[in-house]
Amino acid sequence: MAEMQTATTIEQLRTLVSCAKKSGSKIGFVPTMGALHEGHISLVHEAKKHCDFVVFSIFVNPMQFGPNEDFHRYPRPLQDDLKLCTDAGVNLVFIPSVEEMYPTGFSTVVEVNGLTNNLCGKSRPGHFKGVTTVVMKLFGQVQPDAAYLGQKDAQQALVIKRMARDLDLPIEVVICPTLREADGLAMSSRNRYLSNEQRSVAPLIYKGLCLLKEDVALRKHESSAQYRLDLLKRLEAIPNGVVDYVEIVNADSLEVLEKMNGIVLIAVALKLGNTRLIDNIIINTSA
Amino acid sequence: MAEMQTATTIEQLRTLVSCAKKSGSKIGFVPTMGALHEGHISLVHEAKKHCDFVVFSIFVNPMQFGPNEDFHRYPRPLQDDLKLCTDAGVNLVFIPSVEEMYPTGFSTVVEVNGLTNNLCGKSRPGHFKGVTTVVMKLFGQVQPDAAYLGQKDAQQALVIKRMARDLDLPIEVVICPTLREADGLAMSSRNRYLSNEQRSVAPLIYKGLCLLKEDVALRKHESSAQYRLDLLKRLEAIPNGVVDYVEIVNADSLEVLEKMNGIVLIAVALKLGNTRLIDNIIINTSA
Secondary structure, three states: OOOOEEEOOHHHHHHHHHHHHHOOOOEEEEEEOOOOOHHHHHHHHHHHHHOOEEEEEEOOOHHHOOOOOOOOOOOOOHHHHHHHHHHHOOOEEEOOOHHHHOOOOOOEEEEEOOOOOOOHHHHOOOHHHHHHHHHHHHHHHHOOOEEEEEHHHHHHHHHHHHHHHHOOOOOEEEEEOOOEOOOOOEOOHHHHHOOHHHHHHOHHHHHHHHHHHHHHHOOOOOOHHHHHHHHHHHHHOOOOEEEEEEEEEEOOOOOEOOOOOOEEEEEEEEEEOOEEEEEEEEEEOOO | OOOOEEEOOHHHHHHHHHHHHHOOOOEEEEEEOOOOOHHHHHHHHHHHHHOOEEEEEEOOOHHHOOOOOOOOOOOOOHHHHHHHHHHHOOOEEEOOOHHHHOOOOOOEEEEEOOOOOOOHHHHOOOHHHHHHHHHHHHHHHHOOOEEEEEHHHHHHHHHHHHHHHHOOOOOEEEEEOOOEOOOOOEOOHHHHHOOHHHHHHOOHHHHHHHHHHHHHHOOOOOOHHHHHHHHHHHHHOOOOEEEEEEEEEEOOOOOEOOOOOOEEEEEEEEEEOOEEEEEEEEEEOOO
8 A cells, every 4th residue: 555645735735636647546535624533534435435546635724614613722633633544545635734725815715605594604604605715725726536525514515516516617526424423423523522411412413313304204293394393392402402503404405495395404503512513314205 | 720619518518628638738728708809819829829729718708797787788799709719720619508607506606805896896896706706617617727818808817817826726827918909999899889989089098008108107207196197187088988997006916006116007997988998008117
């Protein structure tokens, strides 16, 4: 196995990627903010199935954090991350500085409208503008054939997919399943913020989603609003949990649904102390 | 000489461009709105000097026109344009429909801030957002190695160059000199709107710019404001001309200059009847 390469500048990155491209490699790309867990690594495994050369970026992007969010305390365990990348068979890790990504005079933004109006877009103004801008930059830098994103960040994945489609980028955006801990909690870099007590109740988020799914299978209610209310009550019952949103939406358009029709995304965000957790499930109601 | 190819869909375009890329061709790209004149053709000549395969797009982009602008009456002499492209040795002309470029659900915008705040950006709100979005799409579609733009649209060229830099696109943006009629009028698709009377006075725009340049060489004034006032007076003296703006700015940042220092862009916009004409010169004051 060839040794894993690292790049900290765009120029280094370009040189190494063009080298791989010249030898005919299909380039897979996994953009992350580091603080890696098995969910990230599952994206690498998926990329390796379909691509010859996997580029992995670690960049905590200031542009996608709000002024009162956790940019500064976001975990940055770089050595652990590099070890995980090596073990997973990543070919090239890109770790740019903030200055490398946003040099003086930087003034371009990429924005997806519509899809970003609700869910996390509503709770975190400007967040998705930061996400699409940095991902467009990373796409420009890496020029991958395919990019791999996690379903846990459902809205983010859809927004990036829409951006790639709207801007006609020759990049396949692949959305991969959420990985979960044994007790159902969606894997997230932010789980490490949780106290023992918070960690012990956090699986109730996914439990609520699963109960909703069971209720839908039993056709318990007529309207989405009734299912939403059930879930909201269950989440509000989580000790010290503060619900940010609970939404039942079309899984493609993210438009709020009155009935449980088609492919339905149930997405939630909840704060446990200072830690904001998100999770979601998709229900194919016609299946 | 190989026959010129045409594509009306993104898929056709991609197929033909990848074919050229596979054979190792360097791809040059000239984006236009058609109604071609020698200025456009000079961009093709420049592209052919440095590239093996020249893609030329003709698309009157609704997104960059304001509600009261000339989108519908913008000239579309397609057969003449194709003849000019053939004669110039263009390899591939891309002529997408509005539906091909903006399918249902399209919702992404690319925007350059700062640079777009003054000059035409001030007179035409939303104009540059339309320009950068469509050009980013065309870049995504064509994936050129280099793109060729005219200095006549100075702000547009700078904005696109900034976008490509900020988004780390692997595309060289080349800005080519303005071509002029024998009497000095900058070539423009909109010149064909002019009545004989308007056409006869239109060269006074460039004449005003040239007189300013002479005055600068003579160090006539201390401040840029004084040069600007002289030019404004000359332009206001053009029969039936209505000045939109006259600005003396840094040629890179487009920031208004108090003194004639460094590389200076003098940019003007003026309406003759319903026709809005723009022109500019660059003065290197340290030369």
